[in-house]
Amino acid sequence: MKMTELKAGDKAEIISFKARGEIGARLISMGLVKGTRFKLIRKAPLGDPIEIMLRGFFLSLRLSEAENILVEKIGHSHSS
Amino acid sequence: MKEYKEISVALTGNPNSGKTSLFNGLVGRYLKVGNWAGVTIEKYEGFLKYKGYKIKFVDLPGTYSLTAYSPEEVITRNYIIEEKPDIIVNVLDGANLERNLYLTTQLMELEVNSVIALNMYDEVKAQKIEIDFKQLEKLLGSHIVPTNSIKKEGFKSLLNHIIRVHSGSLTVAKNKLFFSGEVEKNIERLTDIIKCDQNLANKYHPRWLAIKLLESDQLTYAAAKERVIWLNIEKELLDIIGKYNDLFDSSPAIIIAEDRHSFIRGAVKETVQYPSEIKKTLTDHIDSVLINRVLGLPIFLCLMWLIFQFTFKLGEIPMFWIESFFSFLGKTVTNIVGQGLLQSVMVDGIIAGVGGVLVFLPNILLLFLALAFLEGTGYMARAAFVVDKVLHKVGLHGKSFIPMITGFGCSVPAFMSCRTLKNRADRITTMMIIPFMSCGAKLPVYILLIGAFFPIAYAGNILFAVYLFGIIVAILSAKFLKTVVFKGESEPFVMELPPYRMPTIKAVFIQMWIKAYMYIKKAGTIVLLASVIIWAACNFPVNREINKIHAERTHIVQYNQMLNDAQKEKQFIEFGRSDAHSAYYDTLQSLENIRLSKQLEYSFAGKTGKFIEPFIRPIGFDWRIGISLVAGLAAKEIVVATMGTIYSLGANDEGSSDLADKLRKDKKYDIATALSLMIFVLLYVPCLAATAVFHKEAGAWKWTGIYISYSITVAWVLSFAIYHISKLFSV
Ligand SMILES: Nc1nc2c(ncn2[C@@H]2O[C@H](COP(=O)(O)OP(=O)(O)O)[C@@H](O)[C@H]2O)c(=O)[nH]1
Numbered sequence: 001m002k003m004t005e006l007k008a009g010d011k012a013e014i015i016s017f018k019a020r021g022e023i024g025a026r027l028i029s030m031g032l033v034k035g036t037r038f039k040l041i042r043k044a045p046l047g048d049p050i051e052i053m054l055r056g057f058f059l060s061l062r063l064s065e066a067e068n069i070l071v072e073k074i075g076h077s078h079s080s
Numbered sequence: 081m082k083e084y085k086e087i088s089v090a091l092t093g094n095p096n097s098g099k100t101s102l103f104n105g106l107v108g109r110y111l112k113v114g115n116w117a118g119v120t121i122e123k124y125e126g127f128l129k130y131k132g133y134k135i136k137f138v139d140l141p142g143t144y145s146l147t148a149y150s151p152e153e154v155i156t157r158n159y160i161i162e163e164k165p166d167i168i169v170n171v172l173d174g175a176n177l178e179r180n181l182y183l184t185t186q187l188m189e190l191e192v193n194s195v196i197a198l199n200m201y202d203e204v205k206a207q208k209i210e211i212d213f214k215q216l217e218k219l220l221g222s223h224i225v226p227t228n229s230i231k232k233e234g235f236k237s238l239l240n241h242i243i244r245v246h247s248g249s250l251t252v253a254k255n256k257l258f259f260s261g262e263v264e265k266n267i268e269r270l271t272d273i274i275k276c277d278q279n280l281a282n283k284y285h286p287r288w289l290a291i292k293l294l295e296s297d298q299l300t301y302a303a304a305k306e307r308v309i310w311l312n313i314e315k316e317l318l319d320i321i322g323k324y325n326d327l328f329d330s331s332p333a334i335i336i337a338e339d340r341h342s343f344i345r346g347a348v349k350e351t352v353q354y355p356s357e358i359k360k361t362l363t364d365h366i367d368s369v370l371i372n373r374v375l376g377l378p379i380f381l382c383l384m385w386l387i388f389q390f391t392f393k394l395g396e397i398p399m400f401w402i403e404s405f406f407s408f409l410g411k412t413v414t415n416i417v418g419q420g421l422l423q424s425v426m427v428d429g430i431i432a433g434v435g436g437v438l439v440f441l442p443n444i445l446l447l448f449l450a451l452a453f454l455e456g457t458g459y460m461a462r463a464a465f466v467v468d469k470v471l472h473k474v475g476l477h478g479k480s481f482i483p484m485i486t487g488f489g490c491s492v493p494a495f496m497s498c499r500t501l502k503n504r505a506d507r508i509t510t511m512m513i514i515p516f517m518s519c520g521a522k523l524p525v526y527i528l529l530i531g532a533f534f535p536i537a538y539a540g541n542i543l544f545a546v547y548l549f550g551i552i553v554a555i556l557s558a559k560f561l562k563t564v565v566f567k568g569e570s571e572p573f574v575m576e577l578p579p580y581r582m583p584t585i586k587a588v589f590i591q592m593w594i595k596a597y598m599y600i601k602k603a604g605t606i607v608l609l610a611s612v613i614i615w616a617a618c619n620f621p622v623n624r625e626i627n628k629i630h631a632e633r634t635h636i637v638q639y640n641q642m643l644n645d646a647q648k649e650k651q652f653i654e655f656g657r658s659d660a661h662s663a664y665y666d667t668l669q670s671l672e673n674i675r676l677s678k679q680l681e682y683s684f685a686g687k688t689g690k691f692i693e694p695f696i697r698p699i700g701f702d703w704r705i706g707i708s709l710v711a712g713l714a715a716k717e718i719v720v721a722t723m724g725t726i727y728s729l730g731a732n733d734e735g736s737s738d739l740a741d742k743l744r745k746d747k748k749y750d751i752a753t754a755l756s757l758m759i760f761v762l763l764y765v766p767c768l769a770a771t772a773v774f775h776k777e778a779g780a781w782k783w784t785g786i787y788i789s790y791s792i793t794v795a796w797v798l799s800f801a802i803y804h805i806s807k808l809f810s811v
Binding site for chain 1: 144145147149175176178179182183331333334337338341342363367371372373374376377461465466467468469470472478572573574575576577578579
């Protein structure tokens, strides 16, 4: 599934991503690579962007950027 | 004098790793702020004398990586490659090692001499994270010194390490990061090809260059393309990249990045012990209130409102002091040197000019105090998170919000606060639309015109409509600029939301002071110059004829008064004497006003006003408005004062009822003119102070040119439309 399909509180693992160029580079340098586990913390009040937690820090990204990331849901814990 | 040996040190690290705190703590007041060539990113330098060494520090911009996409990253890597600092101090947030080490792996690839400052060590201990320093040093090939930048702990040890690594008395074997089988082979082959070109291999570390080429890094491509060897390199590269695409549906860039991350994961697993139970942090708790789906927006709006009030309402008080001081100074000077040209240069030119610069200072100080505080706490990134959706719709970035709000107060600090926008397209677009946010100085113009032409009952609504109109124009302009001028360029919103922290008072004040200093230094000179130019334009050339007539008339009035006085004295009439006197002074004043009005008409500004009349007639203005608009370039509130002068009322204060009366009675003006003028003043080029700051911040004549022509065009077109539409309705 796409990262955008997750709900607040879902935990997931990245299986692949298609982003190239600047956005791709940004995602990579923030550690969003294959195998990374993260949790979707919340969506912004207007529904976009989203906030995730990975490797102990918080990251926000727009839905249009998260679109490119394929993930596998591995669990759910009560939303933040 | 003691001879100091010099060591050059560059600080690198992720944003929020505490790099600025470390730098400030180390160099203290020996701090110099400049700009990196060609970009609006501040460059901090400083030095420190320690054990016979003069250690020079450069604080490189905070980055997460060393790609060629952001200017921060380009500055950092160019500095390391070209300036070759002796030592790189890599500042890490010890509580967030995994992410911070990504930059470290790339520094390893550059094979520079480095020392790692494992910062926030207090938090590491508080969170009961245990680190095997020895083993981690071995893996990273660099010494690690735990530091706490707030308490300045570990600084001595860091300095000792710098000196000893520099002198070679302390070494760790550099560790090479090996990539997975196939990639490693590709890197080696490319490295061999690069080594054939001695010059290229001397300039860039061959292995690093090979890695970057495999990552399709644009800057290294450009550098390698200039060499003959490029033919061989390109052939090999195309081969490799094609293979990855076909076989793995991937690219070497991604595999390299994944390998770096797995190296980090392995290193962290081997050397860092996290407590088994991870508790909810303070940040979790604060965020679950501050940016939750219901309260997020209202809280954000409240905070923005507070900042605005803080900046402009609180700022009014010191602004008033500054204004009073300068008007006092002006009067004093007038008393000393007497009326005349010298007085006019000093008072209306220089004192008014300097005053005009300094009067913004309270706003700038307060705004940047508030912004530095919000930035320091970590809320700023959240504010962008909360409103990004709205702004992204029109092609802007979440962070554009603060400059836009600030624009309602004054464009000068608003332009300066655009620096938080890292992407050039986002920043310039935001700057272009800021002037459409109606600033405080335009208010007197609206008040005058609304007062003169509209019934009181509608006044509030009309004023509101003018502001709203500005916002709509701003939004449409952003959309337009983003689709036409900056196609597709936009900063990704992949952004860290840093943990909440209480910034130290010192750090906040340093940030505020740096901004204020830049403003005074840069805007100060230009604005001053500009004010003097505008002053000269309004006063020159001097028309002798006008002065002569004025002198004659004054003389007659004075003579009559003398006769009068003599008569009254004879009759011992004390009563009514003061009355007669004030009438006398009024007459003199109105003669002086007539002279000023005629002189203004005759001056360059007046001639310009007349010259542009054909251009502004279609939007309902005559030359008198033309002059006011020209003079209004110095500052928008001057539009009103100039109109006062032209109508021989003296330089009137805002919304004077005399002037409103005159305007109303003038047959040439009607509601259509008033609306058109309000729209024009709202939209046309902001004052020179703002334009000067715009130019400095945008950094190229091209942008300033676009900005001036764009705003004038928009102003003219929309005023034209409004003028003719309202003419239709008012018949
Ligand atoms: N607890 C703790 N906080 C720190 C330390 N160093 C910096 N900070 C705080 O971390 C935040 C970010 O620091 P700053 O120097 O602005 O980071 P930069 O973005 O890397 O320049 C600020 O609120 C600092 O007060 C440290 O060693 N320990």
